Amino acid sequence: THQWRGIIEEYRDRLPVTDATPVVTLREGGTPLVPAQVLSERTGCEVHLKVEGANPTGSFKDRGMTMAITRAKEEGAQAVICASTGNTSASAAAYAVRAGMVCAVLVPQGKIALGKMGQALVYGSKILQVDGNFDDCLNLARSLSENYPVALVNSVNPYRIEGQKTASFEIVDALGDAPDIHVLPVGNAGNITAYWKGYKEYSADGMSSRTPRMWGFQASGSAPIVRGEVVKDPSTIATAIRIGNPASWTQAIAARDESGGFIDEVTDREILRAYRLLASQEGVFVEPASAASVAGLLKAAEQGKVDPGQKIVCTVTGNGLKDPDWAVAGAPQPVTVPVDAAAAAERLGLA
Numbered sequence: 505t506h507q508w509r510g511i512i513e514e515y516r517d518r519l520p521v522t523d524a525t526p527v528v529t530l531r532e533g534g535t536p537l538v539p540a541q542v543l544s545e546r547t548g549c550e551v552h553l554k555v556e557g558a559n560p561t562g563s564f565k566d567r568g569m570t571m572a573i574t575r576a577k578e579e580g581a582q583a584v585i586c587a588s589t590g591n592t593s594a595s596a597a598a599y600a601v602r603a604g605m606v607c608a609v610l611v612p613q614g615k616i617a618l619g620k621m622g623q624a625l626v627y628g629s630k631i632l633q634v635d636g637n638f639d640d641c642l643n644l645a646r647s648l649s650e651n652y653p654v655a656l657v658n659s660v661n662p663y664r665i666e667g668q669k670t671a672s673f674e675i676v677d678a679l680g681d682a683p684d685i686h687v688l689p690v691g692n693a694g695n696i697t698a699y700w701k702g703y704k705e706y707s708a709d710g711m712s713s714r715t716p717r718m719w720g721f722q723a724s725g726s727a728p729i730v731r732g733e734v735v736k737d738p739s740t741i742a743t744a745i746r747i748g749n750p751a752s753w754t755q756a757i758a759a760r761d762e763s764g765g766f767i768d769e770v771t772d773r774e775i776l777r778a779y780r781l782l783a784s785q786e787g788v789f790v791e792p793a794s795a796a797s798v799a800g801l802l803k804a805a806e807q808g809k810v811d812p813g814q815k816i817v818c819t820v821t822g823n824g825l826k827d828p829d830w831a832v833a834g835a836p837q838p839v840t841v842p843v844d845a846a847a848a849a850e851r852l853g854l855a
């Protein structure tokens with residue numbers, strides 16, 4: 505058959521599985537790499553979007569979760585736990601269903617998008633809202649996994665990184681080589697760690713001639729790596745990356761420095777501007793945190809940091825339907841018309 509088989513089957517020889525491993529999959533990965541015409545014109549570069557919102561639960565987390573849940577299953581775990589700003593929990597909940605496991609989820613109270621809460625609920629996870637932020641949730645999840653029979657599936661779990669690195673493989677496979685620059689939003693910093701690992705492995709094996717410079721962007725109110733210190737009370741409208749003490753901080757700095765890249769911040773205003781541009785000019789509807797990569801590219805271009813003629817990939821990490829509030833907010837209310845073609849035509853400016 506021609507159906508994409510999921511990242512474990514497609515990249516089996518590059519992942520920690522054996523023939524005996526019970527693969528738990530929703531056929532994640534194989535996501536579109538979409539040429540971005542307006543962004544290319546604005547930067548004078550060849551810009552592509554890696555649209556990770558096309559994964560089974562609507563975010564890149566599925567790449568890591570197929571691996572983490574598969575290995576948890578192989579090791580006999582009956583329950584998994586994660587802390588989440590919403591996407592990890594949606595993904596863990598779905599893959600736990602496929603594996604026949606119990607899934608426990610810890611989210612910061614009042615700070616996850618409605619679509620993500622709906623996913624955790626409908627997949628039947630055991631969800632607790634914690635009176636604290638994501639960093640508090642992660643500490644709690646770690647402590648529970650150390651003291652109770654439940655496996656931690658946050659990106660501190662190395663199998664998560666293994667699964668997520670396959671996005672780099674797909675990009676090199678599609679472009680024929682690594683891009684010059686890869687741009688990502690950064691929250692807990694697992695994904696930039698994973699992409700860098702993937703690019704390094706592929707180039708070491710001669711699958712690409714080079715590795716890209718890694719550019720990461722945090723939200724200004726939640727930019728501990730940029731500031732060089734933990735942010736105690738992180739804030740941003742991009743709730744997915746509202747994180748003050750990233751678990752993979754050291755690895756993100758290594759990715760930045762080894763690749764000759766940088767990690768900078770973008771304001772909520774810049775994020776929302778990129779969010780609207782992506783939907784209205786490129787036809788790609790992402791959640792706000794995902795737009796941080798594109799906001800960062802535009803900021804860098806305005807600062808003269810983007811030499812023309814380069815190949816650039818921006819990962820857009822999550823589907824816009826996860827957090828529709830921002831699509832509706834600030835947009836004009838649709839007008840109501842009678843069932844009347846002339847009236848409708850007039851309102852549409854056709855008459």
Ligand code: F0G
Nearest residue numbers: 588589591592691692693694695821822
């Ligand atoms: N974009 C989205 C849509 C996310 O959900 C996340 C992280 C990131 C970017 C940042 O990726 O953490 O690997 O640097 N979401 C986690 C979660 C924290 O719980 O869903 P990162």
